[in-house]
Amino acid sequence: TQLLEQSPQFLSIQEGENLTVYCNSSSVFSSLQWYRQEPGEGPVLLVTVVTGGEVKKLKRLTFQFGDARKDSSLHITAAQPGDTGLYLCAGGRPSGSARQLTFGSGTQLTVLP
Amino acid sequence: DAEITQSPRHKITETGRQVTLACHQTWNHNNMFWYRQDLGHGLRLIHYSYGVHDTNKGEVSDGYSVSRSNTEDLPLTLESAASSQTSVYFCASSDWGTGANVLTFGAGSRLTVL
Numbered sequence: 054t055q056l057l058e059q060s061p062q063f064l065s066i067q068e069g070e071n072l073t074v075y076c077n078s079s080s081v082f083s084s085l086q087w088y089r090q091e092p093g094e095g096p097v098l099l100v101t102v103v104t105g106g107e108v109k110k111l112k113r114l115t116f117q118f119g120d121a122r123k124d125s126s127l128h129i130t131a132a133q134p135g136d137t138g139l140y141l142c143a144g145g146r147p148s149g150s151a152r153q154l155t156f157g158s159g160t161q162l163t164v165l166p
Numbered sequence: 167d168a169e170i171t172q173s174p175r176h177k178i179t180e181t182g183r184q185v186t187l188a189c190h191q192t193w194n195h196n197n198m199f200w201y202r203q204d205l206g207h208g209l210r211l212i213h214y215s216y217g218v219h220d221t222n223k224g225e226v227s228d229g230y231s232v233s234r235s236n237t238e239d240l241p242l243t244l245e246s247a248a249s250s251q252t253s254v255y256f257c258a259s260s261d262w263g264t265g266a267n268v269l270t271f272g273a274g275s276r277l278t279v280l
Contacts, residue, residue, distance in 0.1 A: 057208075059208075062206075084267075086268065088269075093273065093274070094273055095256050095258070095271025095272050095273050096209070096271050098268055101268060141208060141209065143209075143269075145267055153211065153214065153224075153267070156208040156209040157208055158207060158208040159208050
């Protein structure tokens with residue numbers, strides 16, 4: 054059972070457009086991370102959010118953790134071809150072993166020049 | 167610089183053969199993980215270890231085994247490879263203490279089982 058649903062699964066846009074990727078769950082997470090993965094490489098951490106309602110900005114990327122800590126969004130402003138990649142969200146559990154992460158199925162973003 | 171390396175990067179094998187994928191990290195991280203990545207499934211946890219001689223099953227552990235004899239290495243063994251195990255395998259490590267568990271990933275090993 055997939056506990057983290059990402060949408061959309063695929064997204065192709067033109068350079069300069071804005072976009073939002075969503076990560077939703079019925080479960081509460083103690084933290085939410087976003088990773089970006091490029092072809093032939095492993096995922097690389099972009100950001101970690103730990104507080105409900107938290108907003109973090111990384112240049113043109115804005116990450117938000119939902120108030121109830123069940124969902125998150127990634128907004129990219131003025132997308133560039135260099136933003137192309139697979140974006141993965143990952144939730145950390147508040148109970149049991151917090152050292153495990155649950156990953157979403159990913160959003161494949163293509164930014165066309 | 168510290169790193170996490172996987173080998174081989176590409177492997178083709180036949181059904182029924184034993185295969186071992188190596189993972190070596192120089193971060194001195196206590197936690198190590200093996201994931202498989204398949205289209206539409208994201209990353210699924212196979213096995214993980216919190217330290218030397220500790221191993222635990224993840225959500226898709228059937229047909230796989232690991233051992234942790236030192237801090238640096240966590241090899242993944244497929245005892246009898248099956249076509250369903252064709253996938254890209256990622257090793258990761260972390261040094262979780264307080265706060266969120268941040269993973270550092272290797273570059274992946276692409277395994278094809280014919």
